[in-house]
Amino acid sequence: MPSEVVIELEHVGKCYRLGEHHGAGTDLRETIARTTGRLRRLPREEVRELWSLRNVSFAVEEGNALGIIGSNGAGKSTLLKVINSITTPTEGTCRTRGRVGSLLEVGTGFHGELTGLENTFLNGAILGMTRHEVRSRLDEIIEFSGLERFMDTPVKRYSSGMYLRLGFAIAAHMEAEILLVDEVLAVGDADFQRRCLGKMNEVEQNGRTVLFVSHNLDAMARLCPTTMWLEKGRVRSIGPTDGVIDAYMRSAGSTSTGVLLDADPTRSAQVVGVSLVDDGGTVQSILSTRDAAWLTVEVVANHPVPGLDISFQVATRSGTGILDELLSDLGPSSISSAGRYIVGCRLPPVLTPGEYVISVWMGTAYEQLEQLDDVVGFTVEGDDLGRARRLIKLTTEWRTARVDDHLVDG
Amino acid sequence: MQLRQFWTHRELIYFFAVRDLKVRYKQAFLGVAWAAIQPLVGAVAFTILFHGLADVDIAGRSYFAFALLGFGVWTYYSTTLQSGTGSLVYNAELLTKVAFPRVVAPSAALLPGLVDLAVAMVLATVIGLASGGGASAVSLVVGLPVGLLMLVIAVAGPVLFLSASLVKYRDASALVTFGLQFLLFVSPVAYPPEFVPAGWRVLLYVNPLAGALGLLRAALVNTPLPSIGSLSLSGAVAVIVLFVGLLHFRRSELEFADII
Numbered sequence: 098m099p100s101e102v103v104i105e106l107e108h109v110g111k112c113y114r115l116g117e118h119h120g121a122g123t124d125l126r127e128t129i130a131r132t133t134g135r136l137r138r139l140p141r142e143e144v145r146e147l148w149s150l151r152n153v154s155f156a157v158e159e160g161n162a163l164g165i166i167g168s169n170g171a172g173k174s175t176l177l178k179v180i181n182s183i184t185t186p187t188e189g190t191c192r193t194r195g196r197v198g199s200l201l202e203v204g205t206g207f208h209g210e211l212t213g214l215e216n217t218f219l220n221g222a223i224l225g226m227t228r229h230e231v232r233s234r235l236d237e238i239i240e241f242s243g244l245e246r247f248m249d250t251p252v253k254r255y256s257s258g259m260y261l262r263l264g265f266a267i268a269a270h271m272e273a274e275i276l277l278v279d280e281v282l283a284v285g286d287a288d289f290q291r292r293c294l295g296k297m298n299e300v301e302q303n304g305r306t307v308l309f310v311s312h313n314l315d316a317m318a319r320l321c322p323t324t325m326w327l328e329k330g331r332v333r334s335i336g337p338t339d340g341v342i343d344a345y346m347r348s349a350g351s352t353s354t355g356v357l358l359d360a361d362p363t364r365s366a367q368v369v370g371v372s373l374v375d376d377g378g379t380v381q382s383i384l385s386t387r388d389a390a391w392l393t394v395e396v397v398a399n400h401p402v403p404g405l406d407i408s409f410q411v412a413t414r415s416g417t418g419i420l421d422e423l424l425s426d427l428g429p430s431s432i433s434s435a436g437r438y439i440v441g442c443r444l445p446p447v448l449t450p451g452e453y454v455i456s457v458w459m460g461t462a463y464e465q466l467e468q469l470d471d472v473v474g475f476t477v478e479g480d481d482l483g484r485a486r487r488l489i490k491l492t493t494e495w496r497t498a499r500v501d502d503h504l505v506d507g
Numbered sequence: 508m509q510l511r512q513f514w515t516h517r518e519l520i521y522f523f524a525v526r527d528l529k530v531r532y533k534q535a536f537l538g539v540a541w542a543a544i545q546p547l548v549g550a551v552a553f554t555i556l557f558h559g560l561a562d563v564d565i566a567g568r569s570y571f572a573f574a575l576l577g578f579g580v581w582t583y584y585s586t587t588l589q590s591g592t593g594s595l596v597y598n599a600e601l602l603t604k605v606a607f608p609r610v611v612a613p614s615a616a617l618l619p620g621l622v623d624l625a626v627a628m629v630l631a632t633v634i635g636l637a638s639g640g641g642a643s644a645v646s647l648v649v650g651l652p653v654g655l656l657m658l659v660i661a662v663a664g665p666v667l668f669l670s671a672s673l674v675k676y677r678d679a680s681a682l683v684t685f686g687l688q689f690l691l692f693v694s695p696v697a698y699p700p701e702f703v704p705a706g707w708r709v710l711l712y713v714n715p716l717a718g719a720l721g722l723l724r725a726a727l728v729n730t731p732l733p734s735i736g737s738l739s740l741s742g743a744v745a746v747i748v749l750f751v752g753l754l755h756f757r758r759s760e761l762e763f764a765d766i767i
Binding site: 228 | 518519521522523526529530533598600601602603604605606607761762764765
């Protein structure tokens, strides 16, 4: 029996206009000025169009899980917003059958002054659950969140982890025919992540449909038989997960040896370049297992930023984190004054052969100024010495001592 | 379509309203007592200003009870218009991240003020009775529900229109502040409709608030019921504004998440 199609998109496009209604609401005065300008046949103000999605067509059958991969800005989040009917497509049609639940932005709509219990009912109603539904699942929700003792505490006293756990628990217990999941698994501790993945597995096995957006390609390969690769708002390929992930990794690895970003003089500080350079100062995309290298960023600080700090994260292409190093590990920030800096972090020769990506964070203890995920990729080549399972190779210290002297003597 | 959404999402409307009520009274020392203090203080001010100094009077009935009810109704209208206008922008995070019928947010904003209004109505009725008033059963049974309905519709129309406008134009809130100042003078809140010369009086009822005030006062503090013609005018304006507001809301809501 052929399964029913529950998500169907036909030539969906979503266009955002930049320069108009951008960010906060516009002034009535601007609109009047624009309208009168048009009447007086003045040249129209330049409006830049950004197509976040273009000509996206696909269908998902009931009970299937579809993974969605793509670099930042490829349109993954916009796609989920269209399917969740938070925003309407500019062109094309999007049809869904059944209730759409989402694990995007869990905990949205919590009010700090209300208790965990009050927020559970409020959030449930926001997600489309009836009071009766929430009440009948309340025990499960509380148990899943692990917050039994805090349900009468206002959520403003919750830690961000508790907040997230409660939000996820509510969203995950909604009976939805279609479940949208976006990167929630990137947060929370390992135990909670495992429970989340388990919950998703369970949802899928119950014959419901899952759309999964993630940078964690390992999890995607486990959960989704089919994956779609979005690039610049278009479908680059769609098919069996292994093949799509392979193609995606190859493409990402070959293009990014170093990146240069546009300088924006209105920002206090920003990263303008990220690269991996060898000891001779040459940008590299391939390292040998024996070579050390420098993770390097170029930073422009237009104003002094006290306590400006930088961190590098190195992860495998499939999303397993290996290094997360912070400049301030060394002591007080050395890049607090305005200026242009090149900051390097030495990457010792510990990586095993494989594909890696570098992410960069810049900010202070109070704010994040930059978060560039998977911005540069590189390959480590060499012999794994037949030990393919290890993630890093270290020069480990060994000791041997002979302890059977009396036996030998005897 | 619209009505079905209201019904299926009545619980969400309820939870939004309860959230706003609970949040208002959490960590407040006087708590719910504010609902009684505000109209009492307002009525005292009205009585000194209009009754004492400007010599406004209503034949044979307690001016204090009359002003108390007027102040309660005015407070409901003005606070609801303000919170309702801001209801979408206040919930901006939700709008961009969760799919729910957008009309729920301004609809829920119509409810919390009714609690304070109920307190003011009870106070006005008790004070009116104590000072020898007392309304007929007929005007109570008809005037109270019809008056309340007209009041809610009178504020719902502008709330729908302005909340949708505020998403795009943040200066809609300045319009509300300015409009309310003007409205307080042209509405028979502190003075009875008879205060306006008979020839102009019908103009007073172009403002649906005048119709709602007339009905509620007739029901609770025994003032004469406005003419059927005046009430129909108020009711018709309220309903027309509601439809205009709904239409504007419907036409704008598709792009809320993109431009808020």
